[in-house]
Amino acid sequence: QKRNLIINGHYDTNTGAAAVFWSIGKLKANDLIEVTDKYGRIFTYKVIELKYLDLQDPSRLDVLRDEDGKSTMTLITCQGVWIQGYGYNKRLIVKAELAE
16 A cells, blocks of 8 residues: 655754754755665655745645555654744655655
8 A cells, every 4th residue: 555654853852963864954856765664675765855844834734644646755854943942943844755
């Protein structure tokens, strides 16, 4: 079944050190991302879009939806401006499609 694989990760730690998605902003369209499952199978996804979403954007949850007939992956991390007591005001969304 074709679904949307969603992976959410931190950009940095509470001390400002690099976290798992520290370099995610360096990705660009057509870059390839490999994901290995617990059985050792490797799935290759091709980046199709990077975009920033405001936390108050009413359509922000649309990135979580499955796309009919497509196997996609959505990477999500915090970005934007750090606001004390609130966190980052935006999310960086990387959308990729399973490479056939």
